[in-house]
Amino acid sequence: MTMTGELADILQRAADGGRISAEEALLLYTDAPFHELGEAADAVRRRRYPDDIVTYLIDRNINYTNVCVTACKFCAFYRAPRHEEGWSHPMEEILRRCGEAVDLGATQVMLQGGHHPDYGVEYYEQLFSTVKAAYPQLVIHSIGPSEVLHMAKVSGVDIEEALRRIRAAGLDSIAGAGAEMLPARPRTAIAPLKESGERWLAVMEIAHGLGIESTATMMMGTGETNAERIEHIRMIRDVQDRTGGFRAFIPWTYQPENNHLKGRTQCTSLEYLRFVAVARLFFDNVNHLQSSWLTTGKDIGQLSLHLGVDDLGSIMLEENVISSAGARHRSKLTEL
Numbered sequence: 656m657t658m659t660g661e662l663a664d665i666l667q668r669a670a671d672g673g674r675i676s677a678e679e680a681l682l683l684y685t686d687a688p689f690h691e692l693g694e695a696a697d698a699v700r701r702r703r704y705p706d707d708i709v710t711y712l713i714d715r716n717i718n719y720t721n722v723c724v725t726a727c728k729f730c731a732f733y734r735a736p737r738h739e740e741g742w743s744h745p746m747e748e749i750l751r752r753c754g755e756a757v758d759l760g761a762t763q764v765m766l767q768g769g770h771h772p773d774y775g776v777e778y779y780e781q782l783f784s785t786v787k788a789a790y791p792q793l794v795i796h797s798i799g800p801s802e803v804l805h806m807a808k809v810s811g812v813d814i815e816e817a818l819r820r821i822r823a824a825g826l827d828s829i830a831g832a833g834a835e836m837l838p839a840r841p842r843t844a845i846a847p848l849k850e851s852g853e854r855w856l857a858v859m860e861i862a863h864g865l866g867i868e869s870t871a872t873m874m875m876g877t878g879e880t881n882a883e884r885i886e887h888i889r890m891i892r893d894v895q896d897r898t899g900g901f902r903a904f905i906p907w908t909y910q911p912e913n914n915h916l917k918g919r920t921q922c923t924s925l926e927y928l929r930f931v932a933v934a935r936l937f938f939d940n941v942n943h944l945q946s947s948w949l950t951t952g953k954d955i956g957q958l959s960l961h962l963g964v965d966d967l968g969s970i971m972l973e974e975n976v977i978s979s980a981g982a983r984h985r986s987k988l989t990e991l
Contacts, residue, residue: 656688663691669936670695672702677889680937684929685881696932696963703942704965710943714763714796715756715972719744719782723769725801727846729835729877729909733769743771746785753790756972763969764790765830766797775810776817780824787825795825796870799832800858804850814861822867829862831872831905838886841879852887856894863900871901871941875930876909876922884930888937895940903966904938906930907947924955928962935963 665679666687675683683692701707720743723733734741753764766782768774779802783795798821807817836842837852859869871891875884888904895901908922935944945966948956956967 656686658688658691659686662687666691666695666936669939670698672699672939674939675937677885677937680888680933681882681885683936684885684933689925689929692929692932693962696935697961699935700944700963700965709960709965709967711967712763712969713756713759713761713972714765714969715752715761716765716767717744717749717752717756718768719749719766720768720771720774722771724772725770725805725846725848727835727849729845729874736772743768746782749782750785750789753786753793757790757793759972761793761972763794763796766795767799767802767830767832770801770805773809774806776806776812776820777810779806779821779826783821783825794827796828796830797826799830799834800855800862801833801849803829803858803862804854814858815865818858818862818865818867822865826867828902829859829867829869831870831901831903834872834887834891835874836877836879836883836887837873837890838879838883841877841883845877852890856890859900860894860898863894863898868900868902870903870905870945873904873906874909875906875927885933885937888934892938892940895938899940901941903943903945904934904941905945905947905968906934908950924951927951927955928958931959931964932962 662682665675665683669675718732721732721734722736722741722743723730724736726733726735749766756764764786766786779798783797786793786795803814803817807814810817833849834855835846835849837855839851842849842852859871862869873884873887891901891904906927908927931944931946938944943966944964945968946956946959946964948967
């Protein structure tokens with residue numbers, strides 16, 4: 656790849672904190688020399704965090720059920736209703752796992768599960784209020800827009816009422832789960848029963864309007880085009896311009912085991928690192944960029960710190976969803 660005058664101008668503007676368009680981001684992703692792209696992204700990180708601060712936390716991802724009616728093709732975790740391998744944890748088991756997490760230094764729990772046909776707003780009110788009453792020190796960063804839409808449908812209420820009720824019950828912030836790929840073509844191909852990307856973003860916008868912050872994610876490597884990857888972050892940035900509620904962006908890579916997308920071309924490490932750098936340059940309005948070492952490996956996570964990343968997420972005392980599809984990377988406090 657050769658550095659042209661146009662590429663140099665775009666990189667310099669982005670490195671200086673200027674805004675680049677989606678078209679310019681795509682040009683950087685496909686054509687910018689890797690070294691210069693990384694340098695520009697690193698300059699943005701250093702300007703935002705001049706003391707070279709990189710953050711992480713200790714949390715536990717607790718799954719309350721694997722029963723799900725949405726049947727995403729990339730998911731190895733879910734089981735259909737009445738499947739012999741389906742399960743739902745009682746509240747006592749969830750509290751036990753929260754207690755273990757606290758004993759190990761956790762400050763946050765991520766409560767996630769399938770779209771259980773019987774779980775409406777009332778279930779999540781009980782879940783969050785019970786956990787918050789037992790462990791008020793734990794931040795409940797949980798569920799995602801897909802779960803909000805599902806619980807609202809089950810309970811026959813609108814999105815805003817569902818969000819108000821679960822926030823009152825103890826939810827602190829919403830995870831970026833379920834974003835996958837937001838553009839219609841790749842999203843329909845991998846999750847035909849899931850809500851549209853626009854609906855996913857609409858839930859986030861309502862949540863932000865109620866004062867509930869969130870993260871945003873992106874799954875790479877299921878056959879989407881480079882242009883669709885850039886369109887995904889454009890859609891997020893447009894909402895962020897209006898709300899300011901996304902506090903971090905987290906791209907992660909598709910894991911191919913035990914699901915219906917076997918044989919799909921996966922995202923390479925170089926593709927991932929180039930995208931991380933472009934995301935840092937593109938998101939002039941999102942404070943934090945997190946690397947998914949859980950799916951890419953700790954070496955790639957470490958390299959990403961030189962390409963705009965300022966957060967390494969969590970040590971993850973427990974994670975079952977992505978692990979079911981083959982993600983086996985683990986870390987310890989001393990390693991991070």
